[in-house]
Structures are given as structure tokens and as C-alpha cells.
Amino acid sequence: MSSALIDRYDFVFTPDEVEQYKKLLLDVGGNPYFGYEDYKAAIATAAELVPSRFRDFCHESVLRDFSEHPFVVIGNAPIDDDLPVFDPTDPVADKYRKKKTFVAEGFLSTYAVLTGTEIIAHLTVNDGDFFHDIYPKRSMHESQSQKTLGTLRFHRDFTNHFVCPDFVNTLTLRDTPENEVYSTFAITKHVLRTMSDADLEILSQSRFHTPFDDVSRASTRLTLGEAKDHPIILDGQGGVKVFEGRTAALDDEAARSLDRFLQALHANKQLRISVPGDSVTFSNHHVIHGREVQQIRDPESLSRRWLLKTHNVFSLGNFEEYFLDDRPGVVNG
Template sequence: MTTTTTTSFKPAIQTDFSFTPDEKQQFKEALSSIPANPYTQYPAFLKGVRQLLAEGRIPQRFVDMCKAARGRDLIAHPFHFVTNCPIDEGVPPFDFEQPVKSKYELKKTFIAEGFLLTYADLMGQPAIGYKNVNAGDILQDIYPMKELYKSQSQKTLLPIGFHKDLANHFVRPDFVNILGMRSFEGNEILTTFVRNRDLIDFLGPDLERVLREPNFYTPYDDLSTHSDKDAKLGRAANHPVIQGEADFVYFENRTVAYSDEGARAVEKVNEGLHSLKSRILMRPGDFVSCSNNTGLHGKDVETIKDPYQQKIRWSIKTVNVLDMEKHRQHFKEYVPGEYAIVNG
């Protein structure tokens, strides 16, 4: 396991499961048999994944692990880390200016996509898309793009502050699932993790009280607003930072306070995040599922020995919900039990 931590707490993330070489090969061969393209034939591709499960062609040890993990305490264990997962091999780098279009042209196999949807199905976490993100693709890339390389989005070359995905969006995912596809170990690009419960304990009751007041604002994420050509999203609503038992609606360096005590609380949140964080250099085949409501994640960029490798670093992700029906009013497209595309 490759975990670096700067906290006396138990690290927020640790290896929960690792495929054996034989299991990885079995899984890869099964996923290779699905004929559909998930970007142009998503329902057929999902049907293919479910057929593999019904036929018992997915490694049983992985199936059993997912069944057990569904019942875990998400406040205590917001992150689920799996290694040596099946992925596509030998995919050429994508174009820096139009990486999504380039992927459509260059990527001919869909092993990683199949793994992500298998995991989602086993965990009861249907993946959803957003109209303003990759034109509604349910499977998205974390891949740099020239036009957005300075943004706080999955297309940046820069560090990304601690956040929950789509923090103040009207449809916030319950999980963010990320599978590493290409990375260079000479570059110190580290995915960061903090448990919300640890952060609440760090802050103490007085600051928690301040952060539970609706005196904060987080703009919509950069990727959504970049594709919101008609500016239909408008302004996101003010909100409390801490909601429920341990849910942070927060994006470091983007969430702002409308009171002096709120501003001091935000400073303390940022101090706590970097005191408590665990970090992992995601390697090809590393997978992490992040509970979006009970943990925060981000990206640190430190020593870069090869700038070109930084520009072609790649992961594939899905954002997932536990119940599509409760978000139904916001869907542009919806097939119950299959998929949904958010109108925004």
C-alpha cells in the first residue's frame, strides 16, 4: 500500500481489496466480451455488464467483497480502495486541446468503463451524467485540457482544493468513483483524503455551530459553468458548510463566508484539512470510491520531473447516487433502473 499521512489519526484510506493476477485476467476477458460502446450505446453496455454478473463471470471474491462493503459505516470508512483492477492497456495519449473528442476516436476497448459500472451495480450506486459535463457522458475522464488547465476541475494541471464533488449543485452525487489509467511515478501528483468526522472533531463544537449556519456560498463547479453557454444555472444558493451528521458542503478556496466568524471558521477548516490528510499516488489499476457526503478529497501537485507525463495523466470516473428517483425533477433524460442525465 502506498499511503502517506500527516496525521496522528488512523489514515483515512487503506487498501481494502486487491485482485490477484488470475482474477484480474478473468475479469478483463469477461469485460472484453461486451460488444457495445458505453459512449454511444450506454444502455446496451450496462446490459452487458449485468449479463456478466448474472452468468457468474465476475470474480466471486470481488462480488463477495462488494456485498460486504455495501453495509460499511460510511462515516468511519468513507473511502474504499481497490488495487490491481483490470484496465485498458496501450491507449494512446489524447489531444490536449480536445481530449474528450480524441478519446472517442482513439479508445477502442472499454475495460475500465466496464469495471466502474460493475462496481456501481454491485454496490447499488447507479452512475449518472450531467448535461454540462462532457455533453452528458456518464463515464468521464480526469484528464488535462488546454482551455481548462488552470481551473478547479477534472481537466486541470494544478492542485485541486479539498472538496465534495458538485458541492453546491442541486444534484449532488453520493459517491465519486475513480479508476487510475495512466500516471508517472516520477511526478508527485497525489490524491488527498480526509474523513469529515475527523475534521469535525478537529474543529470543536463552537466552530461546528458557526459552520452549521447558512452563511456560506460555494459557486457551481468550473466544469458545469464552462458548458453552461446560456447561463441557465444562475447563482448557487447560500448554505451551511456542515449539514446532517457529518456532511461538508465545501470547496477549499472557493467556499466563502458572509460573516467574520464564518471567515475564521473557514480558515480553521483549511488548517484541519491539511493537518489530517492522507495522500496516495494513484497508479494504473488503483481504484477509489469516495463517499461524497462523509469524506473530502483533492489533489496535491508537488515535484514535476516530466511535464509531458503530467499532461497525459489519466483516470476515468463516475459520479453515483443511491437513489435516482429522488432527483427525478432535475433529469433531462431518465430511464428508471438504467441511467439518468441531469439537466445542468
């Protein structure tokens, strides 16, 4: 197993910087859940006033080779002082009622501006919210989604969706120090280097199928139809498409190659425990990720664990044909 990521940070805010940043975000007007376009415009102005050391870091970080260095880990990022506990029956609706400040949303928004990316939304996830929660929902505790209470197996977000984001950005708001809950990652380019040429050839062919994810399938807003068959390997730079336990091979030979690929993912697995204020961004094309719930000492604490999340793309213009007519940036699917 590779070494854990827990001790590595690419950037850590000083106490003065985080207080300056938090004050800036508290002064941003608007509501990111009701009136997103106005909020986005206010954020664009605020991004110019973010602490200069972080602005410089963001400009430099986007120059890296994402296939070899797909992670950015930030510590002591600004989050809200008031973090309410939500009704597990419908935590999203309860968030709308209870969350009165939007510091966490503001951080993820300004970070997008400073890295030259744009936040994208899907109608099938929280009716098209641009910010959504890794937070347990009672009816989906056993699902393979961000709303599960348990382990979430290795996957790419929107594995086989027709609009797949380029980046996943997460910000930890409330953790579970009493429990052992690990974020898991495998850098796909490193994994593929361990595979045989024969397996690489098979994994590059459209001999696999992944149904749409649990959150999208649970939506009552629209019917997505059937996902298309696909290869596991998408390009020569480590781009892959897989969801462990959901992706199936269409023939026995392909099944054996898929099994070996999944074994290689676990052999190259990295573990991380995040604390409040940790922001982890990674390339959705070059990292397969998940979550492992191991030792549980406080089930109630686990049910309140909360990370805020965005999906980002290089440009919304690449996906305009899929957007709702009246909601720019929201995919009709």
C-alpha cells in the same frame, strides 16, 4: 498529518482473476459513450459472472458505516491494454475517436452493479457522459477542475450543485511515476471532532456561498443561474459542503470559522499515490478530497496522467425530476 493511504488496500485481484475479469469485459457489447442504455443492460448480465471473491467483497463493503469508513481501495483492477494519448485541445472528442475497448468503463460499471449503486451524469460535464476523465485539457490547465494540470484544492464534487452524487469512483489508467502527484483526502467526521462547539454551530448555519464548479460554469449548453447560500456542516454524520478557495463566508465571524475548518482539513490530510489498476471509491458526503502536484520532473508525463471517474448514487429514482426527458440518469444541469 495523518499517515498516508499508499500502502492500504481493501481488496487486490490476483493475476488470474484480473485476466478472467478483463476477458469478460472485452466480450461486453456496445459503446458506453454512444448507446449507454444498451451498454448498461449488457453490463448487468456481465456483473453476474465477475470473479466470485470480488462479488462477495462488494456485498460486504456496502454494509460499512460510510461516515467512519468512507474509503474502498482496490488494487490490480482490470484496465485497457491500449491507452491512447489524447489531443490536449479537446481530449474528450479525441477519446471518442481513439478508445476502442472499454475495460475500465466495464469495471466501474460492474462495480456499481455489485455495490447496489447507480452511475449518474450531468449535462454540464462532457455533455452528459456517464464516464469522464481526470485528464488535463489545455484551455483548463489553470482551472480548479478535473481538467487542471496543477493542484486541485480540497473540495466536495458538485459542492453546491442541486444534484450532488453520493460516491466518487476513480480508476487509475496512467500515472506519472517521474512526478510527485498526490491524491489528498480528509475524513470530515474526524475533522469535525477537532472543532470547537462554537465553530460547529456557526458552520451549521447558512452563512456561506459556493459558486458552481469550473466545469459546469464552462458549459455552453445551459445557464445554471446562481447557487444558493448554504451551511458547511450538513448533518450530524460528518456531511459537509465546501470548496477551498471558492467557498466564501457571508460575514466576518463565519469567515473565521471557515478558516479554522480549512486548517483542520489540512491538519488531518492523508496522501495517496495511485498506480495503474488502483480503484479508489469514497463517500462524497464524508470525504473532502483534492490533488497536490509537488515535484515535477517530467511535464509531458504529467500532461498524459489519466484516471477514469464515475459519480454514483444510491438510487437514480431520488433525482428523476432533474433528468432530461430523453436521457434517463442525465441531470439537466
